[in-house]
Amino acid sequence: MAAEFLPPRILPSGDAAITVEFSRRIDDDANRRVLALDRLLKAAPIAGITETVPTYRSLLVHYDPLQIDLDSLAPRLIALAAQPVTDAITSRHWRIPVAYGGEHGIDLDDVAKTLGLTPDALIARHTAPIYRVAMIGFTPGWSYLSGLDPSLELSRRQEPRLRTPPGTVSIGGVQTGIQCIAGPSGWHLLGQTPVRTYQLQRDPVFLLEPGDTLNLYAIDAKTFAEMDRAAEHGEIVAELAAS
Protein backbone atom coordinates (compact mmCIF):
# COMPACT_ATOMS: atom_id res chain seq x y z
CA MET A 1 0.00 0.00 0.00
CA ALA A 2 2.96 2.35 0.52
CA ALA A 3 3.32 2.83 -3.22
CA GLU A 4 -0.17 4.23 -3.37
CA PHE A 5 0.90 7.31 -1.49
CA LEU A 6 3.90 8.24 -3.61
CA PRO A 7 3.30 11.82 -4.67
CA PRO A 8 2.38 12.26 -8.33
CA ARG A 9 4.73 13.94 -10.78
CA ILE A 10 3.68 17.48 -11.74
CA LEU A 11 4.48 17.97 -15.44
CA PRO A 12 3.89 21.33 -17.14
CA SER A 13 1.79 21.16 -20.32
CA GLY A 14 2.44 24.67 -21.56
CA ASP A 15 1.38 27.76 -19.64
CA ALA A 16 -2.28 26.84 -19.12
CA ALA A 17 -2.31 23.18 -18.06
CA ILE A 18 -0.43 20.67 -15.94
CA THR A 19 -0.37 16.93 -16.05
CA VAL A 20 -0.62 15.28 -12.64
CA GLU A 21 0.95 11.91 -13.39
CA PHE A 22 0.48 8.97 -11.04
CA SER A 23 2.06 6.29 -13.20
CA ARG A 24 3.62 5.85 -16.60
CA ARG A 25 1.80 2.58 -17.26
CA ILE A 26 -1.81 1.47 -17.44
CA ASP A 27 -2.31 0.87 -13.78
CA ASP A 28 -5.59 0.32 -12.00
CA ASP A 29 -4.45 1.92 -8.73
CA ALA A 30 -3.15 4.94 -10.63
CA ASN A 31 -6.48 5.30 -12.44
CA ARG A 32 -8.36 5.19 -9.14
CA ARG A 33 -6.13 7.93 -7.78
CA VAL A 34 -6.67 9.99 -10.95
CA LEU A 35 -10.45 9.69 -10.63
CA ALA A 36 -10.34 10.38 -6.90
CA LEU A 37 -8.36 13.60 -7.43
CA ASP A 38 -10.76 14.58 -10.20
CA ARG A 39 -13.67 14.06 -7.85
CA LEU A 40 -12.05 16.07 -5.05
CA LEU A 41 -11.55 18.98 -7.45
CA LYS A 42 -15.18 18.75 -8.51
CA ALA A 43 -16.38 18.74 -4.89
CA ALA A 44 -14.16 21.66 -3.84
CA PRO A 45 -13.19 23.63 -6.95
CA ILE A 46 -9.97 25.64 -6.94
CA ALA A 47 -10.44 29.10 -8.48
CA GLY A 48 -8.57 29.33 -11.76
CA ILE A 49 -8.95 25.68 -12.77
CA THR A 50 -11.03 25.69 -15.97
CA GLU A 51 -11.48 21.96 -16.62
CA THR A 52 -9.95 18.57 -15.91
CA VAL A 53 -9.36 15.58 -18.17
CA PRO A 54 -8.88 12.26 -16.38
CA THR A 55 -6.90 9.59 -18.24
CA TYR A 56 -5.58 6.11 -17.35
CA ARG A 57 -2.63 7.36 -15.40
CA SER A 58 -2.80 11.13 -15.11
CA LEU A 59 -5.13 14.04 -14.60
CA LEU A 60 -4.72 16.93 -17.02
CA VAL A 61 -5.66 20.12 -15.20
CA HIS A 62 -6.41 23.11 -17.43
CA TYR A 63 -6.10 26.47 -15.69
CA ASP A 64 -6.22 30.16 -16.50
CA PRO A 65 -2.67 31.49 -16.05
CA LEU A 66 -4.10 34.97 -15.45
CA GLN A 67 -5.93 33.67 -12.35
CA ILE A 68 -3.53 31.19 -10.80
CA ASP A 69 0.10 30.23 -11.26
CA LEU A 70 1.81 26.88 -11.25
CA ASP A 71 3.70 27.53 -8.02
CA SER A 72 0.51 27.98 -6.02
CA LEU A 73 -1.48 25.32 -7.86
CA ALA A 74 1.01 22.44 -7.74
CA PRO A 75 1.27 22.08 -3.94
CA ARG A 76 -2.50 22.15 -3.56
CA LEU A 77 -2.88 19.35 -6.11
CA ILE A 78 -0.16 17.31 -4.42
CA ALA A 79 -1.90 17.73 -1.07
CA LEU A 80 -5.23 16.62 -2.53
CA ALA A 81 -3.57 13.65 -4.24
CA ALA A 82 -2.28 12.45 -0.86
CA GLN A 83 -5.80 11.96 0.47
CA PRO A 84 -6.94 8.35 0.81
CA VAL A 85 -8.73 6.91 -2.22
CA THR A 86 -12.24 5.71 -1.68
CA ASP A 87 -13.08 2.50 -3.44
CA ALA A 88 -16.20 3.49 -5.33
CA ILE A 89 -15.47 6.41 -7.62
CA THR A 90 -19.07 6.83 -8.77
CA SER A 91 -22.16 4.87 -7.80
CA ARG A 92 -23.33 4.20 -11.35
CA HIS A 93 -23.28 0.82 -13.04
CA TRP A 94 -24.42 0.31 -16.64
CA ARG A 95 -25.44 -2.74 -18.67
CA ILE A 96 -24.45 -2.18 -22.30
CA PRO A 97 -25.79 -4.37 -25.14
CA VAL A 98 -23.33 -5.43 -27.86
CA ALA A 99 -23.96 -7.24 -31.16
CA TYR A 100 -20.82 -9.33 -31.62
CA GLY A 101 -19.35 -10.55 -34.91
CA GLY A 102 -20.67 -10.46 -38.46
CA GLU A 103 -21.07 -6.99 -39.93
CA HIS A 104 -21.11 -5.57 -36.39
CA GLY A 105 -17.67 -6.90 -35.47
CA ILE A 106 -15.71 -7.86 -38.55
CA ASP A 107 -12.57 -8.92 -36.64
CA LEU A 108 -14.28 -11.28 -34.17
CA ASP A 109 -13.52 -14.54 -36.02
CA ASP A 110 -9.91 -13.59 -36.80
CA VAL A 111 -9.26 -12.47 -33.22
CA ALA A 112 -10.77 -15.71 -31.86
CA LYS A 113 -8.53 -17.74 -34.18
CA THR A 114 -5.41 -15.76 -33.20
CA LEU A 115 -6.19 -16.27 -29.51
CA GLY A 116 -7.00 -19.97 -30.01
CA LEU A 117 -10.62 -19.52 -28.89
CA THR A 118 -14.00 -20.18 -30.46
CA PRO A 119 -15.94 -16.99 -31.24
CA ASP A 120 -18.42 -17.90 -28.49
CA ALA A 121 -15.62 -18.36 -25.96
CA LEU A 122 -14.18 -14.98 -26.96
CA ILE A 123 -17.59 -13.33 -26.45
CA ALA A 124 -17.95 -15.08 -23.08
CA ARG A 125 -14.57 -13.77 -21.93
CA HIS A 126 -15.29 -10.29 -23.23
CA THR A 127 -18.68 -10.05 -21.51
CA ALA A 128 -17.55 -11.57 -18.17
CA PRO A 129 -15.73 -8.70 -16.43
CA ILE A 130 -17.09 -5.67 -14.66
CA TYR A 131 -15.31 -2.87 -16.48
CA ARG A 132 -14.61 0.63 -15.26
CA VAL A 133 -14.64 3.68 -17.53
CA ALA A 134 -10.99 4.62 -17.06
CA MET A 135 -11.11 7.61 -19.38
CA ILE A 136 -13.04 9.18 -22.23
CA GLY A 137 -11.02 10.81 -24.96
CA PHE A 138 -9.84 11.10 -28.52
CA THR A 139 -13.30 11.76 -30.01
CA PRO A 140 -16.62 12.51 -28.25
CA GLY A 141 -17.76 9.62 -26.06
CA TRP A 142 -14.82 7.28 -26.89
CA SER A 143 -14.78 5.35 -23.60
CA TYR A 144 -11.67 3.43 -22.62
CA LEU A 145 -12.49 0.57 -20.25
CA SER A 146 -10.18 -1.04 -17.72
CA GLY A 147 -10.65 -4.64 -16.66
CA LEU A 148 -10.05 -6.58 -19.90
CA ASP A 149 -9.38 -10.32 -19.37
CA PRO A 150 -5.56 -10.53 -19.77
CA SER A 151 -5.97 -13.56 -22.05
CA LEU A 152 -7.55 -11.22 -24.64
CA GLU A 153 -4.51 -8.92 -24.87
CA LEU A 154 -3.56 -8.47 -28.53
CA SER A 155 -1.32 -5.89 -30.27
CA ARG A 156 -3.07 -3.33 -32.41
CA ARG A 157 -3.37 -3.81 -36.16
CA GLN A 158 -0.31 -3.00 -38.25
CA GLU A 159 -2.40 -0.76 -40.49
CA PRO A 160 -5.01 1.31 -38.69
CA ARG A 161 -8.37 1.56 -40.45
CA LEU A 162 -9.28 5.05 -41.57
CA ARG A 163 -12.94 4.61 -40.70
CA THR A 164 -14.53 2.32 -38.15
CA PRO A 165 -18.30 2.36 -37.57
CA PRO A 166 -20.11 4.33 -34.84
CA GLY A 167 -20.74 2.31 -31.69
CA THR A 168 -17.80 -0.01 -32.34
CA VAL A 169 -16.64 -2.12 -29.39
CA SER A 170 -13.01 -3.11 -29.88
CA ILE A 171 -9.84 -4.33 -28.22
CA GLY A 172 -6.28 -3.05 -28.62
CA GLY A 173 -3.32 -4.05 -26.50
CA VAL A 174 -4.50 -4.44 -22.90
CA GLN A 175 -7.45 -2.14 -23.50
CA THR A 176 -11.03 -2.44 -24.63
CA GLY A 177 -13.32 0.41 -25.50
CA ILE A 178 -16.57 1.75 -26.87
CA GLN A 179 -16.41 4.43 -29.52
CA CYS A 180 -19.37 6.59 -30.39
CA ILE A 181 -18.76 8.33 -33.70
CA ALA A 182 -17.11 6.88 -36.81
CA GLY A 183 -13.38 7.47 -36.99
CA PRO A 184 -9.93 5.99 -37.51
CA SER A 185 -8.80 3.12 -35.29
CA GLY A 186 -6.09 0.49 -35.20
CA TRP A 187 -8.00 -1.67 -32.72
CA HIS A 188 -9.70 -5.02 -33.44
CA LEU A 189 -13.45 -4.69 -33.99
CA LEU A 190 -15.41 -7.27 -31.97
CA GLY A 191 -18.90 -5.82 -32.02
CA GLN A 192 -21.14 -2.80 -32.06
CA THR A 193 -23.42 -1.26 -29.44
CA PRO A 194 -26.60 0.66 -30.25
CA VAL A 195 -25.89 2.80 -27.17
CA ARG A 196 -24.85 6.36 -28.01
CA THR A 197 -22.28 7.50 -25.46
CA TYR A 198 -22.59 10.93 -27.11
CA GLN A 199 -25.81 12.28 -28.57
CA LEU A 200 -26.26 15.98 -29.03
CA GLN A 201 -30.05 16.29 -28.86
CA ARG A 202 -30.36 14.09 -25.77
CA ASP A 203 -30.13 14.91 -22.10
CA PRO A 204 -27.55 13.90 -20.98
CA VAL A 205 -25.43 14.58 -24.07
CA PHE A 206 -22.69 12.36 -22.65
CA LEU A 207 -23.93 9.12 -21.13
CA LEU A 208 -20.89 7.77 -19.32
CA GLU A 209 -18.68 9.43 -16.72
CA PRO A 210 -15.10 8.42 -16.03
CA GLY A 211 -15.32 6.09 -13.02
CA ASP A 212 -18.67 4.53 -13.96
CA THR A 213 -18.67 0.72 -14.00
CA LEU A 214 -20.36 -1.37 -16.65
CA ASN A 215 -20.77 -4.82 -18.05
CA LEU A 216 -21.39 -5.83 -21.64
CA TYR A 217 -23.98 -8.38 -22.74
CA ALA A 218 -24.46 -9.98 -26.14
CA ILE A 219 -27.51 -9.25 -28.30
CA ASP A 220 -28.41 -10.59 -31.74
CA ALA A 221 -28.52 -8.54 -34.94
CA LYS A 222 -32.32 -8.18 -34.83
CA THR A 223 -32.27 -6.79 -31.30
CA PHE A 224 -29.45 -4.49 -32.33
CA ALA A 225 -31.56 -3.10 -35.17
CA GLU A 226 -34.53 -2.46 -32.84
CA MET A 227 -32.41 -0.83 -30.16
CA ASP A 228 -30.53 1.19 -32.75
CA ARG A 229 -33.80 2.69 -34.02
CA ALA A 230 -34.86 3.54 -30.47
CA ALA A 231 -31.46 5.05 -29.71
CA GLU A 232 -31.62 7.10 -32.90
CA HIS A 233 -34.70 8.76 -31.40
CA GLY A 234 -32.88 9.65 -28.20
CA GLU A 235 -33.73 6.64 -26.07
CA ILE A 236 -31.00 5.46 -23.70
CA VAL A 237 -30.88 1.78 -24.52
CA ALA A 238 -28.35 1.03 -21.79
CA GLU A 239 -29.67 0.00 -18.37
CA LEU A 240 -28.56 1.93 -15.33
CA ALA A 241 -28.34 0.37 -11.89
CA ALA A 242 -26.95 1.78 -8.69
CA SER A 243 -24.01 -0.41 -7.69
Next chain:
Amino acid sequence: MSRLVVTNAGPATSVQDAGRFGAQRYGLTPSGAMDRLALATANALVGNPPFTAAIELGPFGATFTAQDGPIRIAVAGASRSIRIDDRVLPLNHSATLAVGERLVLSAAREGVFSYLAIEGGVLGEAAFGSLSVNARAGLGSPVPRPLQNGDHLDVRAATERNEHALPPLPPSPDPIRVVLGPQDDEFGDAVKTFLDGAWTISATSDRMGYRLEGPVVRHQHGHNIVSDGTVNGSIQVPGNGQPIVLMPDRGTTGGYPKIATVIGADLGRFAQMPPGRPFRFQAVSVAEARRAAVAFAALLRDLPARMVDVAHFEFNVAALQNANVAGSAVNAVDAGTWQSEPQQDQQP
Protein backbone atom coordinates in the same frame (compact mmCIF):
# COMPACT_ATOMS: atom_id res chain seq x y z
CA MET B 1 -31.89 41.67 -40.25
CA SER B 2 -29.42 41.19 -43.09
CA ARG B 3 -28.11 38.10 -44.74
CA LEU B 4 -24.57 37.30 -45.78
CA VAL B 5 -24.65 34.85 -48.67
CA VAL B 6 -21.67 32.59 -49.31
CA THR B 7 -21.18 32.87 -53.06
CA ASN B 8 -17.89 31.00 -53.24
CA ALA B 9 -16.15 29.36 -50.27
CA GLY B 10 -12.78 27.62 -50.16
CA PRO B 11 -12.80 24.26 -48.34
CA ALA B 12 -11.40 25.51 -45.02
CA THR B 13 -13.97 28.30 -44.44
CA SER B 14 -15.85 27.86 -41.16
CA VAL B 15 -17.51 29.73 -38.32
CA GLN B 16 -15.17 29.93 -35.30
CA ASP B 17 -15.09 31.70 -31.95
CA ALA B 18 -12.97 31.11 -28.83
CA GLY B 19 -13.92 27.43 -28.83
CA ARG B 20 -15.82 24.94 -26.78
CA PHE B 21 -14.41 24.25 -23.36
CA GLY B 22 -15.56 22.18 -20.40
CA ALA B 23 -16.24 18.83 -22.12
CA GLN B 24 -12.74 17.68 -23.01
CA ARG B 25 -13.22 15.06 -20.29
CA TYR B 26 -15.82 13.50 -22.61
CA GLY B 27 -13.58 13.61 -25.66
CA LEU B 28 -15.07 16.80 -27.05
CA THR B 29 -12.38 18.73 -28.88
CA PRO B 30 -12.36 22.50 -28.22
CA SER B 31 -12.21 23.74 -31.84
CA GLY B 32 -12.10 27.56 -32.03
CA ALA B 33 -10.07 30.12 -33.94
CA MET B 34 -6.55 29.18 -34.99
CA ASP B 35 -5.36 32.78 -34.40
CA ARG B 36 -7.18 34.45 -31.50
CA LEU B 37 -5.42 37.80 -31.91
CA ALA B 38 -6.62 38.04 -35.51
CA LEU B 39 -10.15 37.03 -34.47
CA ALA B 40 -10.15 39.67 -31.71
CA THR B 41 -8.76 42.29 -34.10
CA ALA B 42 -11.46 41.76 -36.71
CA ASN B 43 -14.13 41.79 -34.00
CA ALA B 44 -12.82 45.00 -32.39
CA LEU B 45 -13.02 46.79 -35.74
CA VAL B 46 -16.75 46.12 -36.03
CA GLY B 47 -17.41 46.84 -32.34
CA ASN B 48 -17.83 43.24 -31.16
CA PRO B 49 -16.46 41.57 -28.02
CA PRO B 50 -13.10 39.92 -28.86
CA PHE B 51 -14.16 36.31 -29.34
CA THR B 52 -17.52 36.81 -31.07
CA ALA B 53 -18.10 34.13 -33.71
CA ALA B 54 -16.66 35.12 -37.09
CA ILE B 55 -15.87 33.41 -40.36
CA GLU B 56 -12.42 31.84 -40.43
CA LEU B 57 -10.85 31.54 -43.87
CA GLY B 58 -8.00 29.13 -44.53
CA PRO B 59 -5.46 29.82 -47.25
CA PHE B 60 -8.13 29.76 -49.96
CA GLY B 61 -10.21 32.66 -51.21
CA ALA B 62 -13.94 33.25 -50.71
CA THR B 63 -16.70 35.50 -51.96
CA PHE B 64 -19.76 36.78 -50.08
CA THR B 65 -22.75 38.91 -51.02
CA ALA B 66 -24.85 41.16 -48.77
CA GLN B 67 -28.62 40.71 -48.95
CA ASP B 68 -31.67 42.29 -47.32
CA GLY B 69 -29.69 45.02 -45.52
CA PRO B 70 -26.27 46.60 -45.05
CA ILE B 71 -23.57 44.56 -43.27
CA ARG B 72 -20.51 45.95 -41.50
CA ILE B 73 -17.45 43.71 -41.81
CA ALA B 74 -13.70 43.71 -41.18
CA VAL B 75 -10.97 41.25 -42.15
CA ALA B 76 -7.83 40.58 -40.08
CA GLY B 77 -5.13 37.92 -39.98
CA ALA B 78 -3.38 36.56 -43.06
CA SER B 79 -2.98 39.25 -45.67
CA ARG B 80 -4.92 38.86 -48.89
CA SER B 81 -6.45 41.13 -51.46
CA ILE B 82 -9.93 42.25 -50.36
CA ARG B 83 -12.38 43.95 -52.69
CA ILE B 84 -15.92 45.20 -52.27
CA ASP B 85 -17.13 45.22 -55.86
CA ASP B 86 -14.57 47.62 -57.42
CA ARG B 87 -13.28 49.14 -54.18
CA VAL B 88 -10.14 47.85 -52.46
CA LEU B 89 -10.46 47.26 -48.71
CA PRO B 90 -7.27 47.11 -46.66
CA LEU B 91 -6.72 44.45 -44.03
CA ASN B 92 -7.61 45.56 -40.47
CA HIS B 93 -10.21 48.00 -41.70
CA SER B 94 -13.98 47.95 -41.27
CA ALA B 95 -16.34 48.70 -44.13
CA THR B 96 -20.05 48.41 -44.78
CA LEU B 97 -21.44 46.27 -47.58
CA ALA B 98 -24.51 47.73 -49.24
CA VAL B 99 -27.26 45.36 -50.34
CA GLY B 100 -26.11 43.45 -53.40
CA GLU B 101 -22.43 44.26 -52.95
CA ARG B 102 -19.91 41.47 -53.26
CA LEU B 103 -16.99 40.97 -50.90
CA VAL B 104 -14.18 39.14 -52.70
CA LEU B 105 -11.24 37.77 -50.71
CA SER B 106 -8.26 36.28 -52.56
CA ALA B 107 -6.13 33.36 -51.39
CA ALA B 108 -3.76 34.23 -48.50
CA ARG B 109 -0.55 35.92 -49.55
CA GLU B 110 1.19 35.96 -46.20
CA GLY B 111 0.01 33.81 -43.32
CA VAL B 112 -2.71 31.20 -43.48
CA PHE B 113 -5.89 32.20 -41.60
CA SER B 114 -7.99 35.34 -41.87
CA TYR B 115 -11.11 36.30 -39.93
CA LEU B 116 -14.13 37.97 -41.45
CA ALA B 117 -15.93 39.59 -38.52
CA ILE B 118 -19.48 40.88 -38.87
CA GLU B 119 -20.96 43.62 -36.69
CA GLY B 120 -23.20 41.82 -34.17
CA GLY B 121 -21.50 38.50 -34.95
CA VAL B 122 -22.63 35.41 -36.77
CA LEU B 123 -26.02 34.52 -35.31
CA GLY B 124 -26.55 30.94 -34.25
CA GLU B 125 -27.24 28.56 -31.43
CA ALA B 126 -24.31 27.82 -29.14
CA ALA B 127 -23.52 24.28 -28.06
CA PHE B 128 -21.26 24.04 -24.99
CA GLY B 129 -20.92 27.81 -25.17
CA SER B 130 -19.63 27.98 -28.72
CA LEU B 131 -20.70 28.27 -32.35
CA SER B 132 -17.37 26.84 -33.57
CA VAL B 133 -17.61 24.18 -36.25
CA ASN B 134 -16.59 20.66 -35.30
CA ALA B 135 -17.90 18.68 -38.26
CA ARG B 136 -16.94 15.26 -36.88
CA ALA B 137 -18.98 15.82 -33.74
CA GLY B 138 -21.87 17.40 -35.66
CA LEU B 139 -21.35 20.70 -33.86
CA GLY B 140 -21.28 24.26 -35.10
CA SER B 141 -23.87 26.89 -35.87
CA PRO B 142 -25.59 28.02 -38.01
CA VAL B 143 -24.34 24.93 -39.87
CA PRO B 144 -22.36 22.06 -38.28
CA ARG B 145 -19.85 21.92 -41.13
CA PRO B 146 -17.55 24.23 -43.10
CA LEU B 147 -19.41 26.83 -45.16
CA GLN B 148 -20.51 25.92 -48.67
CA ASN B 149 -21.59 27.90 -51.67
CA GLY B 150 -25.16 29.06 -51.24
CA ASP B 151 -25.16 29.12 -47.43
CA HIS B 152 -26.99 32.10 -45.94
CA LEU B 153 -25.89 33.55 -42.61
CA ASP B 154 -28.34 35.67 -40.63
CA VAL B 155 -26.59 38.78 -39.33
CA ARG B 156 -27.60 42.11 -37.86
CA ALA B 157 -28.00 45.08 -40.14
CA ALA B 158 -25.09 47.52 -39.90
CA THR B 159 -25.63 50.29 -37.33
CA GLU B 160 -24.81 53.99 -37.74
CA ARG B 161 -21.17 53.97 -36.72
CA ASN B 162 -17.90 55.24 -38.17
CA GLU B 163 -15.53 52.82 -39.80
CA HIS B 164 -12.35 51.96 -37.93
CA ALA B 165 -8.82 50.80 -38.70
CA LEU B 166 -6.01 49.28 -36.69
CA PRO B 167 -2.40 49.61 -37.75
CA PRO B 168 -1.20 46.06 -38.42
CA LEU B 169 1.41 44.76 -35.99
CA PRO B 170 4.80 44.15 -37.62
CA PRO B 171 5.43 40.43 -38.21
CA SER B 172 7.61 38.97 -35.44
CA PRO B 173 10.78 37.15 -36.52
CA ASP B 174 11.18 35.71 -33.00
CA PRO B 175 11.35 31.96 -32.41
CA ILE B 176 8.17 30.16 -31.30
CA ARG B 177 8.33 29.83 -27.53
CA VAL B 178 7.65 26.47 -25.89
CA VAL B 179 7.55 25.06 -22.40
CA LEU B 180 9.34 21.69 -22.34
CA GLY B 181 7.29 18.68 -21.30
CA PRO B 182 5.17 16.96 -20.22
CA GLN B 183 7.21 14.03 -21.62
CA ASP B 184 10.54 15.67 -22.53
CA ASP B 185 12.25 13.05 -20.36
CA GLU B 186 11.36 10.46 -23.04
CA PHE B 187 13.83 12.16 -25.38
CA GLY B 188 17.15 12.72 -23.51
CA ASP B 189 19.65 14.48 -25.79
CA ALA B 190 17.06 14.71 -28.58
CA VAL B 191 15.56 17.70 -26.72
CA LYS B 192 18.64 19.60 -27.95
CA THR B 193 18.01 18.34 -31.49
CA PHE B 194 14.47 19.69 -31.23
CA LEU B 195 15.54 23.10 -29.87
CA ASP B 196 18.56 23.55 -32.17
CA GLY B 197 16.81 22.42 -35.33
CA ALA B 198 15.41 24.57 -38.12
CA TRP B 199 11.83 23.47 -38.77
CA THR B 200 9.28 23.98 -41.50
CA ILE B 201 5.57 23.24 -41.53
CA SER B 202 4.47 20.58 -43.99
CA ALA B 203 1.74 21.40 -46.48
CA THR B 204 -0.11 18.32 -45.14
CA SER B 205 -1.26 20.25 -42.08
CA ASP B 206 -4.77 21.10 -40.97
CA ARG B 207 -6.83 22.37 -38.04
CA MET B 208 -6.09 19.16 -36.13
CA GLY B 209 -2.33 19.33 -36.33
CA TYR B 210 0.67 20.94 -38.00
CA ARG B 211 3.24 18.43 -39.16
CA LEU B 212 6.82 19.61 -38.83
CA GLU B 213 9.75 18.73 -41.09
CA GLY B 214 13.31 18.92 -39.82
CA PRO B 215 15.89 16.83 -37.96
CA VAL B 216 14.74 13.44 -36.64
CA VAL B 217 13.86 13.67 -32.93
CA ARG B 218 14.58 10.22 -31.50
CA HIS B 219 12.76 8.70 -28.56
CA GLN B 220 14.75 6.90 -25.90
CA HIS B 221 12.09 4.31 -25.04
CA GLY B 222 9.95 3.93 -28.15
CA HIS B 223 7.10 6.08 -29.35
CA ASN B 224 4.09 4.54 -27.61
CA ILE B 225 3.04 5.90 -24.27
CA VAL B 226 -0.22 5.33 -22.46
CA SER B 227 -2.68 7.89 -23.83
CA ASP B 228 -2.98 11.04 -21.80
CA GLY B 229 -4.48 14.48 -22.19
CA THR B 230 -3.48 16.99 -24.88
CA VAL B 231 -3.72 20.79 -25.08
CA ASN B 232 -3.66 23.29 -27.93
CA GLY B 233 0.03 23.48 -28.80
CA SER B 234 1.06 20.02 -27.54
CA ILE B 235 4.03 18.86 -29.64
CA GLN B 236 3.77 15.11 -29.99
CA VAL B 237 6.49 13.03 -31.63
CA PRO B 238 5.34 9.91 -33.50
CA GLY B 239 7.60 7.04 -34.55
CA ASN B 240 9.20 8.81 -37.52
CA GLY B 241 10.66 11.52 -35.25
CA GLN B 242 8.89 14.35 -37.10
CA PRO B 243 6.82 16.29 -34.54
CA ILE B 244 3.17 17.23 -34.92
CA VAL B 245 1.86 20.31 -33.13
CA LEU B 246 -1.73 19.72 -32.03
CA MET B 247 -4.13 22.50 -32.97
CA PRO B 248 -7.71 23.32 -31.85
CA ASP B 249 -9.39 20.40 -33.69
CA ARG B 250 -7.04 17.88 -31.96
CA GLY B 251 -8.11 14.70 -30.23
CA THR B 252 -8.41 15.40 -26.50
CA THR B 253 -6.05 12.53 -25.64
CA GLY B 254 -3.09 11.06 -27.48
CA GLY B 255 -0.64 8.22 -27.22
CA TYR B 256 2.61 9.74 -28.52
CA PRO B 257 5.12 11.37 -26.16
CA LYS B 258 4.88 15.15 -26.06
CA ILE B 259 8.28 16.84 -26.02
CA ALA B 260 7.03 20.39 -25.44
CA THR B 261 4.05 22.73 -25.68
CA VAL B 262 3.77 25.95 -27.68
CA ILE B 263 2.84 28.73 -25.25
CA GLY B 264 -0.60 30.28 -25.60
CA ALA B 265 0.75 33.72 -26.53
CA ASP B 266 2.62 32.30 -29.56
CA LEU B 267 0.06 29.78 -30.81
CA GLY B 268 -1.73 32.16 -33.19
CA ARG B 269 1.57 33.36 -34.65
CA PHE B 270 2.59 29.73 -35.09
CA ALA B 271 -0.74 28.91 -36.78
CA GLN B 272 -0.04 31.66 -39.33
CA MET B 273 3.39 30.25 -40.27
CA PRO B 274 3.26 29.41 -43.97
CA PRO B 275 4.33 25.93 -45.04
CA GLY B 276 7.99 25.76 -46.04
CA ARG B 277 9.31 28.78 -44.12
CA PRO B 278 12.09 27.84 -41.66
CA PHE B 279 11.66 28.73 -38.00
CA ARG B 280 12.98 27.67 -34.61
CA PHE B 281 11.64 26.91 -31.18
CA GLN B 282 12.88 28.48 -27.96
CA ALA B 283 12.37 26.93 -24.53
CA VAL B 284 11.04 29.24 -21.81
CA SER B 285 10.08 28.61 -18.19
CA VAL B 286 6.45 28.37 -17.09
CA ALA B 287 6.95 31.71 -15.28
CA GLU B 288 8.15 33.38 -18.51
CA ALA B 289 5.25 31.83 -20.41
CA ARG B 290 2.87 33.23 -17.82
CA ARG B 291 4.33 36.73 -18.24
CA ALA B 292 3.82 36.31 -21.99
CA ALA B 293 0.20 35.28 -21.34
CA VAL B 294 -0.34 38.42 -19.24
CA ALA B 295 1.16 40.59 -21.99
CA PHE B 296 -0.93 38.84 -24.65
CA ALA B 297 -4.12 39.40 -22.64
CA ALA B 298 -3.21 43.11 -22.39
CA LEU B 299 -2.64 43.23 -26.16
CA LEU B 300 -6.13 41.81 -26.74
CA ARG B 301 -7.69 44.14 -24.19
CA ASP B 302 -6.08 47.24 -25.73
CA LEU B 303 -7.22 46.57 -29.30
CA PRO B 304 -10.30 48.85 -29.14
CA ALA B 305 -8.22 51.69 -27.64
CA ARG B 306 -5.65 51.43 -30.45
CA MET B 307 -8.27 51.75 -33.20
CA VAL B 308 -8.37 54.80 -35.41
CA ASP B 309 -11.68 56.35 -36.41
CA VAL B 310 -11.63 56.57 -40.20
CA ALA B 311 -14.96 58.21 -40.94
CA HIS B 312 -13.30 60.22 -43.65
CA PHE B 313 -10.74 57.65 -44.68
CA GLU B 314 -9.63 57.74 -48.29
CA PHE B 315 -8.43 54.38 -49.47
CA ASN B 316 -4.68 54.86 -49.68
CA VAL B 317 -3.74 53.10 -52.89
CA ALA B 318 -0.01 53.75 -52.55
CA ALA B 319 0.16 52.26 -49.05
CA LEU B 320 -1.86 49.31 -50.19
CA GLN B 321 0.41 48.62 -53.12
CA ASN B 322 3.41 48.75 -50.80
CA ALA B 323 1.77 46.20 -48.56
CA ASN B 324 1.13 43.99 -51.55
CA VAL B 325 4.77 44.20 -52.62
CA ALA B 326 5.82 43.15 -49.12
CA GLY B 327 3.36 40.29 -49.29
CA SER B 328 4.60 38.99 -52.62
CA ALA B 329 8.25 39.02 -51.50
CA VAL B 330 7.69 35.85 -49.50
CA ASN B 331 6.57 32.51 -50.79
CA ALA B 332 2.83 32.43 -50.98
CA VAL B 333 1.02 29.47 -49.46
CA ASP B 334 0.37 26.87 -52.09
CA ALA B 335 -3.33 26.79 -51.40
CA GLY B 336 -3.79 23.71 -53.55
CA THR B 337 -1.69 21.50 -51.34
CA TRP B 338 -2.92 22.66 -47.93
CA GLN B 339 -5.11 19.96 -46.47
CA SER B 340 -8.84 20.27 -46.63
CA GLU B 341 -9.49 16.74 -45.39
CA PRO B 342 -8.69 15.67 -41.80
CA GLN B 343 -5.38 13.85 -41.36
CA GLN B 344 -4.97 10.75 -39.25
CA ASP B 345 -2.42 12.19 -36.86
CA GLN B 346 -3.99 10.67 -33.83
CA GLN B 347 -5.31 7.24 -32.98
CA PRO B 348 -7.30 6.04 -30.00
